[in-house]
Amino acid sequence: MVTAKANRSDITYVSGKEVLLDQIEPVWVELNKHMAQIATDFKQHFESMTFQRRKQQLLQKAKDGEMHIDLALDGQTDKVVGYCVSTVDDAKVGEVESICVLQAYRRSGIGSRLMSSALAWIDMLGASKKIVAVSAGNEVAFGFYALFGFHVRKTVLEQI
Numbered sequence: 113m114v115t116a117k118a119n120r121s122d123i124t125y126v127s128g129k130e131v132l133l134d135q136i137e138p139v140w141v142e143l144n145k146h147m148a149q150i151a152t153d154f155k156q157h158f159e160s161m162t163f164q165r166r167k168q169q170l171l172q173k174a175k176d177g178e179m180h181i182d183l184a185l186d187g188q189t190d191k192v193v194g195y196c197v198s199t200v201d202d203a204k205v206g207e208v209e210s211i212c213v214l215q216a217y218r219r220s221g222i223g224s225r226l227m228s229s230a231l232a233w234i235d236m237l238g239a240s241k242k243i244v245a246v247s248a249g250n251e252v253a254f255g256f257y258a259l260f261g262f263h264v265r266k267t268v269l270e271q272i
């Protein structure tokens with residue numbers, strides 16, 4: 113259950129499909145930089161990742177399922193200040209693929225609004241389960257996800 117909080121009135125929200133993907137690039141770049149800083153053993157993964165490569169990965173996944181994109185825009189500038197990309201695959205697994213809100217806009221309910229919209233879309237498609245992968249080093253995000261009922265189930269180790 114998410115605690116209701118005063119939402120910023122200067123933010124507008126837009127939802128859609130893959131066609132919106134390019135609009136997340138500036139915020140994604142900030143997220144990737146942040147992840148490269150805080151990553152434990154896999155810094156190189158983020159340092160070598162480009163938006164075009166990540167975009168291709170997401171589009172490939174969307175081919176076998178569905179993709180949904182939620183954007184938060186600053187109402188004054190129309191600049192994208194946050195986004196959430198979510199998918200439902202052919203096995204009906206719903207995944208929050210990527211979510212980020214620019215630092216200056218955090219803790220005012222934008223992330224919760226994006227997450228709620230993504231989960232509503234995943235539910236609408238009848239997903240059998242919902243997952244989100246959190247990179248090692250970003251455990252601070254657990255508290256946010258716990259608000260939506262997501263908890264650590266297992267830890268996957270990957271060879272470098």
Ligand SMILES: CC(C)(COP(=O)(O)OP(=O)(O)OC[C@H]1O[C@@H](n2cnc3c(N)ncnc32)[C@H](O)[C@@H]1OP(=O)(O)O)[C@@H](O)C(=O)NCCC(=O)NCCS
Pocket residue numbers: 117143146210211212213214217218219220221222223224225245246247250252253255256259
């Ligand atoms: C996670 C993220 C999307 C949350 O966005 P946000 O707009 O700040 O979220 P909200 O304002 O809706 O926060 C809702 C609640 O989540 C929790 N929360 C959010 N950020 C938190 C943090 N850094 N530490 C602890 N709790 C946090 C709080 O309970 C918060 O409520 P409160 O502000 O009343 O205390 C944002 O912090 C972000 O972009 N982080 C960097 C990218 C990232 O880690 N993405 C997840 C990748 S797996």
